[in-house]
Amino acid sequence: xxxxxxxxxxxxxxxxxxxxxxxxxxxxxxxxxxxxxxxxxxxxxxxxxxxxxxxxxxxxxxxxxxxxxxxxxxxxxxxxxxxxxxxxxxxxxxxxxxxxxxxxxxxxxxxxxxxxxxxxxxxxxxxxxxxxxxxxxxxxxxxxxxxxxxxxxxxxxxxxxxxxxxxxxxxxxxxxxxxxxxxxxxxxxxxxxxxxxxxxxxxxxxxxxxxxxxxxxxxxxxxxxxxxxxxxxxxxxxxxxxxxxxxxxxxxxxxxxxxxxxxxxxxxxxxxxxxxxxxxxxxxxxxxxxxxxxxxxxxxxxxxxxxxxxxx
Amino acid sequence: xxxxxxxxxxxxxxxxxxxxxxxxxxxxxxxxxxxxxxxxxxxxxxxxxxxxxxxxxxxxxxxxxxxxxxxxxxxxxxxxxxxxxxxxxxxxxxxxxxxxxxxxxxxxxxxxxxxxxxxxxxxxxxxxxxxxxxxxxxxxxxxxxxxxxxxxxxxxxxxxxxxxxxxxxxxxxxxxxxxxxxxxxxxxxxxxxxxxxxxxxxxxxxxxxxxxxxxxxxxxxxxxxxxxxxxxxxxxxxxxxxxxxxxxx
Numbered sequence: 001x002x003x004x005x006x007x008x009x010x011x012x013x014x015x016x017x018x019x020x021x022x023x024x025x026x027x028x029x030x031x032x033x034x035x036x037x038x039x040x041x042x043x044x045x046x047x048x049x050x051x052x053x054x055x056x057x058x059x060x061x062x063x064x065x066x067x068x069x070x071x072x073x074x075x076x077x078x079x080x081x082x083x084x085x086x087x088x089x090x091x092x093x094x095x096x097x098x099x100x101x102x103x104x105x106x107x108x109x110x111x112x113x114x115x116x117x118x119x120x121x122x123x124x125x126x127x128x129x130x131x132x133x134x135x136x137x138x139x140x141x142x143x144x145x146x147x148x149x150x151x152x153x154x155x156x157x158x159x160x161x162x163x164x165x166x167x168x169x170x171x172x173x174x175x176x177x178x179x180x181x182x183x184x185x186x187x188x189x190x191x192x193x194x195x196x197x198x199x200x201x202x203x204x205x206x207x208x209x210x211x212x213x214x215x216x217x218x219x220x221x222x223x224x225x226x227x228x229x230x231x232x233x234x235x236x237x238x239x240x241x242x243x244x245x246x247x248x249x250x251x252x253x254x255x256x257x258x259x260x261x262x263x264x265x266x267x268x269x270x271x272x273x274x275x276x277x278x279x280x281x282x283x284x285x286x287x288x289x290x291x292x293x294x295x296x297x298x299x300x301x302x303x304x305x306x307x308x309x310x311x312x
Numbered sequence: 313x314x315x316x317x318x319x320x321x322x323x324x325x326x327x328x329x330x331x332x333x334x335x336x337x338x339x340x341x342x343x344x345x346x347x348x349x350x351x352x353x354x355x356x357x358x359x360x361x362x363x364x365x366x367x368x369x370x371x372x373x374x375x376x377x378x379x380x381x382x383x384x385x386x387x388x389x390x391x392x393x394x395x396x397x398x399x400x401x402x403x404x405x406x407x408x409x410x411x412x413x414x415x416x417x418x419x420x421x422x423x424x425x426x427x428x429x430x431x432x433x434x435x436x437x438x439x440x441x442x443x444x445x446x447x448x449x450x451x452x453x454x455x456x457x458x459x460x461x462x463x464x465x466x467x468x469x470x471x472x473x474x475x476x477x478x479x480x481x482x483x484x485x486x487x488x489x490x491x492x493x494x495x496x497x498x499x500x501x502x503x504x505x506x507x508x509x510x511x512x513x514x515x516x517x518x519x520x521x522x523x524x525x526x527x528x529x530x531x532x533x534x535x536x537x538x539x540x541x542x543x544x545x546x547x548x549x550x551x552x553x554x555x556x557x558x559x560x561x
Contacts, residue, residue, distance in 0.1 A: 133529055136528050137527055181475050243435065288538045292540075293546070
């Protein structure tokens, strides 16, 4: 069996989540990969260095078309002939492209898998993680996205795959790329951060939400948010942790003023250690927290920072 | 301009789903059902486009069991003009649903199809993209802003680490993300009015679509439970435990 993995990269560096998808793919067979988008040439080199990757297909197209689902899905469908499985990490990019490619192949995709039982049978969460479904695909090819937190990332260095440049087989199909705006942040990427500090409804407003920044800086943490905090405009959607946002599994997750709605828990309950600070002792977040403090977070937050400084 | 809005009936957002004792699925009997929240956002966006005078007619579609007509009535109470129920008792997978929708698009010829990005039951996040692929039409998933002008639609989409803007020729497929809008509640007079709006009932066979699922469910189980830990009295104790016991800082 041979597997094609569609990789995400940032500025030419393969994302950690995509390296987890390579680990999942290696359980199924030999691994080839595809990179597209700006900096694809650099991304191809980064991909070729990942141990276990045999061949890298690189679309070095600078027109913006390689950022569109229409031509990239057409390319995946064209390449699919030589593969039994097409995989990608569950990212916004992959979720945009893979289902479209699956439709072109007449395949029902299998999103967000957390385990591989055999070449046809996979485990995936449903109902925001309230249940795990084991499903078996009857399709000739499998189109799969992988929940990165369930698989260890493949190493970034050590491999030496061949690189083949490839052209997009189709035009933009009525779609025109206008612009990408990336928010600039010095903090680690939310989905791969070792520590995540998240704020919820209890942060009360946008200004107070910023109070989490010194704590996050102190811990080298990414900042996250509950859906309530996003809906109320404290922070933008890209910070959202939960079934409909980012799925994270850091070593330490600190939930500040987050009640712990089921959809939020689905996005962070695989964290190694969970800390919850909330004034409501009945908040569901305490049912999953390893350490909880019941109290006013605006009192506890500065104490926490002071203790961290004291401790070194 | 016509807009088609597919809507799905799912277990209500606020209800905790329970796995059936025999492990065959999730219990839906006697459970409160509602419109998928992302589909509400899609309906709302269509209604706002109609209020702006961009859209002339909104057609809501649901594919599922007979009770999905409740969901269609909700869509019409929010502002959809008419609806189509494609009745089936088979589990609705995105591929089959996209095939049904493709047949309806070819019949109704809408210029926009707005879907929720994801249904909160199977969490597939696929139907809109698959429909766009089958129709060979442009797509804008995870929309946070939609503007229609001069025969095209400009969509700002949520991507990892920021946003992306694309411009699509019509007809086009859009999937709605959380920040696109805040859906309205249907008023009582509008709920009454919705009862009189037309609802067509057909089956997938009428459209020549085979609904046979490609994925068979081997089992459905509860995820491993996480145990509640300890409540601490102070920030000092927390830092000490994180450092010495959990060893994560």
